[in-house]
Amino acid sequence: MTHEQNRSLISVCLMAAFADGHNDPRERDHVRRTAESLSAGAGVDVMSLYQDVLLKRVTLEQAVTGLDAPELRQLAFEMAVGVCDADGVHNAGETAFLERLGALLQLGRSDAAAIVNQADALAGAPVDKPLPEMPSVPSPVAPAGPDQAELDKMILNAAILNGALELLPESLASMAIIPLQTRLVYRVGKAHGFELDRGHITDFLATVGVGLTSQYVEQFGRKLVGGLLGKVLGRVGRTIGSEATGSAFSFATTYALGHVAKRYYADGRRLDGTALKAAFGQIFDNAKGLQQRYAPEIAERARTLDLKKLTAELTR
Template identity: 55%
Template sequence: MDQTEQHAILAISLMAAFADGGKDEREREQIKRIAEGLSPEAEADLAKLYQDVLLKRRTLEASARSLSSPETRQLAYEMAVGVCDADGRRDAAEADFLERLRNALGLDAQPAQDFAESADDLADAPLTATPAVGPDAAALDASVLNYAILNGALELLPQSMASMAILPLQMKMVYAIGKAHGYELDRGHITDFAATLGIGMTGQYLEQMGRKLLGGLLGKAGGGLLGGLGSAATGVAFSFATTYALGKVAQHYYGNGRRIDTGELKQTFARLFAQGKELQGRYAGEIAHKARTLDVPQVLDMVKRR
């Protein structure tokens, strides 16, 4: 996959992020930061790409024409579906965008629909987690660590669907922590809580997949890893640390009766995210072992029932 194709796929993903027309300025700024930070050596190119998409100087059809192989066209569609579903089941505007994209890419309707329905299953997965975790701090610590290891392992799988599972698993984790402290949370509350910490769901998925794309980890859709475990280290550390910090801050917040202000929450998240990145190295072996035992159908079932 050359740079032109990489940029075309990223452009399509950015278009998907803005397809609903509902992104506020905070979300736009986060997506801009992520787009520019995905590849430090090509920061100027990606900054221009973001502006071209936002100002509609780059069209969906032109980006689709830049993708010459069936694999890259399929990957572009899968990433766009993931972006649209990252903050919940897609709305009518996003569904229209994806149909327009499918036509521009020349993809068969039924396989595309099947993939989108699998993504819907993840977006609509129940928040309830079993077994339930009690308010005991040690049990909650262990649960957060298990989620962090699992989400780190999902970064090592090449399939787009594996990356899509990370966000609903994070939501289940926060739901279980809130439940343990007597709070019945819904998706809207959890999304707002994460956004307060600076974790936009759309932006997080875009960053996960963008790192894989630019890092050479995504080959044929559904195929094997091209870069090996070493080149996936950044993505693993990111997902492990994000999950770890989100869970630990949730413990702190709900354990203290939700009486912590936004500034303190952000500072605590930043500190725990840095701690999580360091901690990830200690669990690298467990993460790699977990990845070797997972497949996509198993992951989908895990999200639905966990």
Template identity: 55%
Template sequence: MTSQETQAVVTLSLMAAFVDGDKHDREREEIKRIAEGLSQNDALHLPTLYQDVLMKRVSLADVTGQLLSADSKRLAYEMAVCVCDADGAQSKAEQLFLADLASSLGLEARALAEFTQQADELASAPIATTAATAAATAGTAPDDAELDNAILNAAILNGALELLPETLSTMAIIPLQMKLVYRVGKAHGFELDRGHIKDFIATVGVGLTSQYLEQAGRKLLGGLLGKVGGGFLGGLLGGTANQAVSSGMSFATTYALGHVAKRYYAGGRTLSTQMLKDAYADVVQEAQGLQTRYLPEMRDKARTLDAASVLSMVRKA
């Protein structure tokens, strides 16, 4: 894609993030931080784009007019759908925005139906896990070693998903993190619903929409998002030069969420908000030190994944 098209895709993603006007101030600040953090690409002026979108100085027609290729139009729509679905079911405002976006891009609804359905399934996938339910039914005490292994495996899986070029692979990271928190809570005797898990994740400082934007934004600016073909993927997974595309953020975030959840529920949910934030920051730093060690396993895992297997993992209760 051209620099102009990349800028348009990012702008539309930001527009999707704010379309329902219901973002918490904390999430807005996270999105602003991401725009500033990804601004190493001077041609895009991301902090300016953020302000333009927030102040509604850009129109849908003007932005979509900058997308010339069929691939860039499709990618823009897919990213917008994932942004709207990142924190759960779409609001009415988000649905209307996506319909207007598809029309402005000249995309037919029938051609988008399969992707939209898959994204919606990821957003509404059950959070209960078979392993968690089986352990609770057996009435056994939490097995620390087993939970530690589950957390590490989840972090490796999400790190592998970060290496894949499909938009849905990036979106799948969030529901898999929610499943992990559910499993940890269930192991300690807590029956968690989706709202509680979202609140827990937000409390430690991880925004759902902002997390997707950061993950997808790094892929997009690194030239990975939307790429297809075994040659490209093989080159990415086999070498180190393109590893800059992926910061290992998903590995560290998932690892930290799992271990902080373990402390929180093992302690009877007595940790304060600040203690949760501090614990999360400490474990993220620890996980970042482990990322290089487990990178070969992430690459090996990525080679075994495709869109169908990713969807199956998230759907599986």
């Protein structure tokens, strides 16, 4: 893709991140840090675009000018819907933004509605359900007992699944990562006797330093950096991407979330925000190295993953 096309896609994605009007300072900080990290390799100064969007120096009409092909316009809309729904089904402000964006991108009402409905189903996926079944993978640590062994296995399987999803080019694959993470936190909490709702889980993720909206922006940005979006636009179809950076990020994030949640709920939810962030950062760094050990399992999972079946299982 051209430099201008990249700028347009990222600008639309950032605008979607702020369309809800809530301006949660934690989420804004997460998005800012994502922009800084992506600026290093995207060939686009994402941080500069972030400032332009935040200060309203660019309009949505200007942002879409570089989207000069039907595939690009549909991709931009899919990404925007995913960002808006990352922290739950979109609110009135996000609905107005998506309707305006769809009109500017000249998408048919039925086509736009199908994308929105698909994302809404994932965003509203129940958290109080088991995680999807996975092929058995040995636990990477010596468990303290049978219950701990099961939790470790569940966390590792979820991390492998999310790493595999990030290797797929479809927008729907990235949309499934966050529901899987929230369901993982729920299962860990329940194993320790806590019944959690979606609001608590969202707050827990934000406290440890994982923004829902910013995580989706980063997933999209890493695919852009890795050239994976070019494969989609080049009509290669459902091929697995060669870029593993995003896969390692999603694996490590999910793995760290699971183990920090296990520590937090085992301790009776007494750890404060500073301790949670520190624990998450340490486990995340360790998990990036661990991901290399499980790279073959991640790649194999991506090759055999039935995305439609997975999303249907998540949303029922």
